[in-house]
Amino acid sequence: MIFSKEEIILAYAVEKCPKCEKLNRRDFCKGDVLFNSSSKCTFCDGITIIEKIYGETLQK
Template identity: 60%
Template sequence: MIFSKKKITLEYTVEKCKKCHTIKKRKFSDGDVLFTESSKCSSCDGMMQIEKIFGETLEQ
């Protein structure tokens, strides 16, 4: 008997501060758009910009 593994894809968004260049990875949210300002930086109070949206596939 052949068993197939379940594949789960987790989506992530990478944000980068324009001012201090801090990088933060978080879970993807509906409405995330590349190269838009998303939130304030927790380090310097600058603006975070979405740099990358990607998925990681896990097999179970």
């Protein structure tokens, strides 16, 4: 197994509310699946959908 201490990978999920079209970026949680319904929209009573999952690599 190769483990590098030089890289930190951060995963994010972007949630989008289909009702008011607000986007919310949050930390990726285990079990998140693309286009699954996620959490309740904080702006309206809609349910957000995970639109994007991506990771960022930070190099020291």
